Amino acid sequence: ESSPKKSPLPKNSTGKSVGIITSGGDSSGMNAAVRAIVRVALTKGITPYAIYEGYQGMVDGGDKIKALSWEDVGDWLAIGGTEIGTARCQEFRTVEGRLTAVRNLVKSGIDALIICGGDGSLTGADFLRAEWTEFVDRLVKQKRLTEEEAAPYRSQLTIVGLVGSIDNDMAQTDLTIGAMTALQRICEALDSIKSTAMSHQRAFVVEVMGRHCGWLGLMAAIACGADWLFLPELPPPIGDEFIASGDWETEMCDILSKERKLGNRKTIVIVCEGAIDRNLKPIKPEYVKDVLTKRLNFDTRVTCLGHVQRGGVPCAYDRYLATVQGAEAVNAVIETTPTTPSPMIGISNNKVIRVPLKNAVAQTKEVAKAIARKDFKRAMELRDPEFNSSYNAYIESTILADGPGTRKVEESKRLRVGIMHVGAPAGGMNAATRTFVRLCLNRGHTPLGIHNGFSGLIADQVQPIQWQDVNGWVSMGGSELGINRDQPSPTPNPLNAKPQFGNYIDTGLIAFHMQKNNIQALMIIGGFEAYTSLITLTKARELYPGLCIPMILLPATVSNNVPGTDFSLGCDTALNCIVDACDTIKQSASSNRKRVFVVEVQGGNCGYLSVMGALASGASSCYIPEEGITLDTLQKDINHLVKRYAYEESANIPSYGRLILRNETAGNKTYTTDVISTILKEEGKGLFDSRSAVLGHLQQGGIPSPLDRIRATRLTVNCVDWLQEMAFKSIDEHKKSSNLSDIRTPTVFTKGAETATVIGICGADIKITPILDLLAETNLNKRKGTNEWWLGLKDLTKTLAKYEYETEEE
Ligand code: ATP
Numbered sequence: 001e002s003s004p005k006k007s008p009l010p011k012n013s014t015g016k017s018v019g020i021i022t023s024g025g026d027s028s029g030m031n032a033a034v035r036a037i038v039r040v041a042l043t044k045g046i047t048p049y050a051i052y053e054g055y056q057g058m059v060d061g062g063d064k065i066k067a068l069s070w071e072d073v074g075d076w077l078a079i080g081g082t083e084i085g086t087a088r089c090q091e092f093r094t095v096e097g098r099l100t101a102v103r104n105l106v107k108s109g110i111d112a113l114i115i116c117g118g119d120g121s122l123t124g125a126d127f128l129r130a131e132w133t134e135f136v137d138r139l140v141k142q143k144r145l146t147e148e149e150a151a152p153y154r155s156q157l158t159i160v161g162l163v164g165s166i167d168n169d170m171a172q173t174d175l176t177i178g179a180m181t182a183l184q185r186i187c188e189a190l191d192s193i194k195s196t197a198m199s200h201q202r203a204f205v206v207e208v209m210g211r212h213c214g215w216l217g218l219m220a221a222i223a224c225g226a227d228w229l230f231l232p233e234l235p236p237p238i239g240d241e242f243i244a245s246g247d248w249e250t251e252m253c254d255i256l257s258k259e260r261k262l263g264n265r266k267t268i269v270i271v272c273e274g275a276i277d278r279n280l281k282p283i284k285p286e287y288v289k290d291v292l293t294k295r296l297n298f299d300t301r302v303t304c305l306g307h308v309q310r311g312g313v314p315c316a317y318d319r320y321l322a323t324v325q326g327a328e329a330v331n332a333v334i335e336t337t338p339t340t341p342s343p344m345i346g347i348s349n350n351k352v353i354r355v356p357l358k359n360a361v362a363q364t365k366e367v368a369k370a371i372a373r374k375d376f377k378r379a380m381e382l383r384d385p386e387f388n389s390s391y392n393a394y395i396e397s398t399i400l401a402d403g404p405g406t407r408k409v410e411e412s413k414r415l416r417v418g419i420m421h422v423g424a425p426a427g428g429m430n431a432a433t434r435t436f437v438r439l440c441l442n443r444g445h446t447p448l449g450i451h452n453g454f455s456g457l458i459a460d461q462v463q464p465i466q467w468q469d470v471n472g473w474v475s476m477g478g479s480e481l482g483i484n485r486d487q488p489s490p491t492p493n494p495l496n497a498k499p500q501f502g503n504y505i506d507t508g509l510i511a512f513h514m515q516k517n518n519i520q521a522l523m524i525i526g527g528f529e530a531y532t533s534l535i536t537l538t539k540a541r542e543l544y545p546g547l548c549i550p551m552i553l554l555p556a557t558v559s560n561n562v563p564g565t566d567f568s569l570g571c572d573t574a575l576n577c578i579v580d581a582c583d584t585i586k587q588s589a590s591s592n593r594k595r596v597f598v599v600e601v602q603g604g605n606c607g608y609l610s611v612m613g614a615l616a617s618g619a620s621s622c623y624i625p626e627e628g629i630t631l632d633t634l635q636k637d638i639n640h641l642v643k644r645y646a647y648e649e650s651a652n653i654p655s656y657g658r659l660i661l662r663n664e665t666a667g668n669k670t671y672t673t674d675v676i677s678t679i680l681k682e683e684g685k686g687l688f689d690s691r692s693a694v695l696g697h698l699q700q701g702g703i704p705s706p707l708d709r710i711r712a713t714r715l716t717v718n719c720v721d722w723l724q725e726m727a728f729k730s731i732d733e734h735k736k737s738s739n740l741s742d743i744r745t746p747t748v749f750t751k752g753a754e755t756a757t758v759i760g761i762c763g764a765d766i767k768i769t770p771i772l773d774l775l776a777e778t779n780l781n782k783r784k785g786t787n788e789w790w791l792g793l794k795d796l797t798k799t800l801a802k803y804e805y806e807t808e809e810e
Contacts, residue, residue, distance in 0.1 A: 014045035018333055019065070019110040022082040023054035023117035023124070027164045027178020028311030029318035031076035031083050033116050036326030038068045039800045044330060049110055053085040054117070055092035055124060061104030070802060071653055077319055077618040078583050080181070080311040082164075086117070098128055102135040103144050105157070112158035112333045114326075116177065119170060119364045122161040122357055126342050132157040160332045161344035161357045162325055166310060169213035171363035171382065172355045173346025177325065180317040180707060182209070182309045183219050187706045189305055190224040190268065191475050197266035203256075203298035205285040209309050210272040212368045215387065216309070217272035222394050223709040225434070225474040226268045227259055228252055229394065230275035230283050232371060233379040237278075238395070246278050249291045255399055257296055262400065263468040267298060280374065313583070316575040317707055319616040321347060327796055328352050348764040350566040350789070386714065393717045397438040400467050408444045413746055415440075415727050417720075418519040419465075420450035420457065421483040422526035422533055426556040426570025427704030428712035429525050430480045434470035435716040436523060441467055443724065448519060452482035453526075454505050454533065457513045474709055477573075477702050483526070487533040488540070500783070502529060507536060511544030520748040521550045521723040523716075527557025527568065528604075528783045531758070534771050538756035548751040550726035552719045553758045553771065554712075558699055561606035563774040563785030564767070565760025569715075572708045573701035574602070575612055578661075581695050582617035586657050594645055594688040596620075596658045596680050600673040602699050603663045605782040609699070610663040611794050619659035620644075620801040622794060623676075625782075629667030634676065638683045640803060645687040658688075658801075715759050715766070722768055726755050763789075 020037050022030045034050070041048040050068045051057045057064030076083055091097030105113075115125045136154055139145040163170045168179035186208055193204050206226075210216045214231030221229040230236060236248035256267050269292070275283040285302045292300045314322070325345045332343050332354060344357035363382060370379040380388055396407070419436050421429055433449075440447035449469075451461040461482075473480055485502025494504035514522070524530045534553045541547045555562035556569035578601055585597050599619075603609040607624025614622035621637050623629050641658065648655040660680075662673050673692045680690035704712075730750040753770045760767055777786045 012045040013047065016045070016112065017047040017049060017108065017110045018112040018114055018330070019049045019051045019058075019105060019108070020068075020084065021051045021054055021058065021113065021115050021117070021121075022084055022086045022164060023115060023121035024086065024088070025118065025165065026081045026086050026310060027166045027176070028080045028181035028314035029177040029322035030081070030116050030164045031079045032314060032319045032322035033162055033164065033177060033326040034082070034084060035073040035076040036323040036800065037114055037330055038073045039070060039802070040327045040330040042070055043799055044334065046330065046333070047109075049108055050084040054087040054121070055089040055101065056087040057085070058101040058104060059089060059091045059097050061100070061107070065104060065108045065110075074656060075618075077323075078313055080313055092124055098131060099135050099138065101128065102132065103139050106136065106139070106145055106149060106153045111153055112160070114160045114162060114329045114333065116162040116164040118163070118165040118167075119361045122163070122344060123361050125159045125161065126357055126361070129157050129159045129342055156338040158333055158336045159342040159357070160329045160336065161342065162329055163344065163346070166216065167210050167213045168215040169210075169364060169367075170360060171367075171384075172360040173344070173353070174349060174384065174386065175321060175347055177318060177322045178311060178314075179215065180321070181311050181315045182216055183223065183706045184315045185309050185311065186216060186220040186305060187223050187475070189303070189308065190220060190226070191703065193303060194224065194266060194268060194475075197268060200299065201265050203267035203269065203292050203300040205269045205271060205288045205292070205300060205302045207271050207273060207285045207302070207304040209305070211274040212371065213274075214272045217270050218387070218390060218394060219706065219710050221270050222390060222713050223474065223706040224268065225472065226270045227256055227264065227398065228269045230269070230271045230288070232272055232274035232276060233367065233383060234376055234391065235276050235278045248277060249295070253291065253295045256292070258400070264471055267292070276371070278374070280372070315705070316579040316612070316616045317572060319579065320612065323615060323796070323800070324352055324793070328354070349761050349766065351764040353764070389717060390710070390714060393435065393439075393713050396442050397435050397713070401442065407442065409724070411444070413728055413731060414444045414446070415520045415724070415746065415748070416446045416448055416518050417723060418448045418450050418462070418514070418517070418522045419481070420453055420522075420524055421479045421481045422453045422487065422524055422530035423483065423485055423557060424527060425478045425483055425700055426527065426558055426568065427477055427573030427701045428569035428708035429483075429556050430473040430476045430478070431704065431709040432525055432554055432556070432569065432712035432716045433481060434473040435713045436720060437465045437470045438467060439717065439720045448517060449481055453484045453486055454488060454510055455484060455486040456482060458505060458509050460513070462513075462517045475703060477700075477704055485529045487529050488536040490536045490539070499529070507540045508544060510537070511540065511546035514549070515546030519549065520746065521727045523552050523554060523719050523723060525554045525556045525569070527555065527559065528561055531555070531562050531771070532780070534756060534758070535775070538753070538771055541751040545749065548749045550723050550730070550748070550750060550755045551757070552723055552768070554715055554719055555758065555760060558609065559603045559606050560608040561604060561784040562758070563778045563787065564758035564769045564771070565762065566789055567711065567761050569708050569712050570701070570704070571608065572711070573705040574609055574699040575616060576705050577699045577701050578609060578613040578695060579616045581693070581698065582613065582619070582659055585693055586617070586659055588657070594655050596641060596660060596684070596688055596690045598660050598662055598673050598677040598680065598690065598692045600662050600664055600692070600694040602695070604784070605665055606784045607663050607666065608790055610661045610666070611790050611797070614659070614661045614797045615793050617659060617661070618800070619661050619797060621798060622661040622663075623666040623671075624663050624794070625665045626788060626791065627666075629671040629676070634671070634679060638680065641680070641684070642687055644802065649687070711761070718766055718768070719759055722757070722759070726750065
């Protein structure tokens with residue numbers, strides 16, 4: 001048996017080594033995870049080993065187990081698939097195979113493993129952990145290991161799981177590494193298919209991946225406004241009137257022909273790979289096509305997206321997720337003791353979590369079992385609650401009126417609900433508006449579109465929106481309602497002051513028009529101007545009854561500077577634009593080998609885009625207004641760059657282009673993007689050169705990212721539910737106090753602070769917070785919140801750029 005190559009110890013070595021495996025199906029972001037693991041491990045004195053070709057490499061040993069250096073993972077962040085290979089390995093399922101694997105790990109000095117793969121891969125790893133001590137003994141008895149070789153490895157093997165899977169099928173985590181990129185590929189394809197379908201009035205049946213999990217299918221259906229959907233967890237028919245007969249074909253045809261009659265020119269049906277009917281019989285795209293052709297006479301085509309979905313270049317979110325989870329996996333390796341159950345790194349909304357791997361895998365396996373015994377209710381329950389509410393949102397925004405899943409409210413509670421966009425356009429605004437309109441209609445309310453913000457309101461640009469008006473809005477960028485930065489004046493005379501952007505409008509006039517249109521609840525979508533507008537409206541409720549209605553703000557701005565949420569709509573689209581641009585710039589910088597690009601990004605006084613953009617594009621550093629720029633900061637960065645380029649030259653390592661992201665206001669008017677670039681050029685002294693690039697309005701994005709579209713849908717459902725609940729509460733209270741039993745128009749009158757709110761993703765939760773409570777965490781002058789949860793990620797970016805780690809040679 002050959003022995004694997006050992007690596008020289010890092011300067012700060014703790015003597016620990018970690019093996020890294022990618023296993024099962026490849027997914028985009030696996031490389032980003034390996035890069036983060038390698039670099040964080042090296043920084044913490046742990047030697048990282050790549051185990052090539054999944055478990056096969058562990059069984060084969062030899063040169064399949066190799067130490068990875070800092071430079072080995074240089075440009076991996078932007079590469080799809082897995083550079084260390086993956087395989088399905090039958091041998092590892094046998095005792096002999098795993099015994100050989102244990103020998104190879106001990107011979108390499110590996111006592112911890114980080115596995116990035118699906119439930120099968122994580123199960124395999126946990127088996128290995130359980131058998132480890134016994135197997136080491138056995139290997140000594142078999143004389144395949146000496147006592148001395150075995151001695152340091154007799155205590156337990158540490159296992160940490162990362163979930164890499166495009167299906168997003170793992171329980172106890174919201175998202176798996178690669179799922180968001182796969183969704184992006186699907187949405188790109190569906191957006192393209194939609195335009196040809198519209199042109200020819202065709203129907204397309206599109207098959208997407210997902211054997212036991214319909215996440216990709218469901219999210220693609222939501223993000224692209226598909227007209228019908230077949231999931232593995234919830235077979236059709238879904239309507240009560242069809243369930244007894246099982247006649248899903250008629251149900252589908254009824255729904256699709258009704259949509260066409262409403263004016264929809266295209267029909268898109270998504271079929272998940274594992275879609276089944278209620279008798280577990282697979283539903284195949286060709287059969288769906290036959291039904292549509294024969295029964296509805298639709299000109300129908302089938303498109304199977306296949307392996308296109310596996311990825312290619314990872315999207316910004318997958319780079320972020322893989323990087324923070326990879327870093328957390330190394331922490332978990334350090335902190336796990338022989339008695340801790342093997343952890344799996346997950347994410348819950350915006351919080352990286354550790355959960356016992358065994359429980360997550362067991363719960364995941366339950367879904368397939370529930371489907372097999374036709375317990376579809378249980379299968380849906382086993383998916384996270386978000387899956388269920390997303391499904392309901394999909395149904396409610398896809399089928400008009402009395403179809404399944406709709407929730408018409410009693411006539412005396414039907415409301416006139418306003419919606420407006422305020423500020424600058426951001427990806428997801430239209431998707432949110434479409435969901436809002438359709439949910440309102442299905443519940444019997446009247447959705448009123450207020451065009452062109454507050455100035456549109458006072459110019460009588462208020463109109464009911466119909467179902468078909470919002471067709472196609474889900475994937476549109478910009479603001480279909482019209483948007484500007486005008487806002488209600490906080491002082492009685494709007495001419496006395498001028499806001500930083502837009503104009504002030506008399507608040508009384510706004511209240512008058514709200515009342516005139518009998519708007520009984522209001523949803524505002526927008527950025528910081530929308531936020532300050534809502535503060536003004538809330539404070540003015542004492543004076544104006546027209547404002548005494550439930551009001552909610554859904555934050556939407558590329559800058560992500562609105563208090564009350566970790567993410568605003570549009571910031572993911574912007575981040576993807578930044579990452580795409582940086583990839584291109586980096587390539588040009590790399591061709592030249594020794595060029596540092598200073599890239600200017602938006603964000604106003606908020607450094608979010610700069611920090612996240614730097615993390616997701618693998619920049620060396622970033623400049624943010626929260627910290628400012630000083631000569632000292634510049635000097636440190638110059639020292640770093642000089643050191644890196646000098647080292648690469650002396651060690652004969654190929655250099656690559658580097659990036660520094662600068663937020664547009666960081667460094668004020670002194671250290672502008674051009675000034676910094678000029679200084680770098682001068683100080684590079686021939687070792688490196690520098691150029692600058694300003695991304696500007698490109699960052700507002702053309703087509704919103706799928707994540708922004710699904711966040712929009714998800715948050716809007718919560719907004720509509722909340723507006724309705726608050727309005728009903730007020731109606732009930734009014735009825736009680738006025739003692740009238742026959743009120744025809746529901747009266748909504750509420751001015752409690754709790755009925756003017758901001759919705760947001762806050763850590764692990766979705767929260768609706770009274771806006772006045774958020775004042776304590778608002779910097780009104782700087783137009784931003786004080787909860788800068790992303791600030792710490794700047795350190796991670798620097799760690800990954802080798803700010804702290806030094807090798808022997810250096
Ligand atoms: P995907 O979600 O892409 O299918 P996965 O990790 O679930 O990923 P599997 O094919 O189930 O993919 O597992 C990958 C490898 O993990 C297998 O080829 C095998 O080597 C190992 N493995 C899976 N299950 C076990 C098990 N029960 N015991 C030992 N090894 C296993």
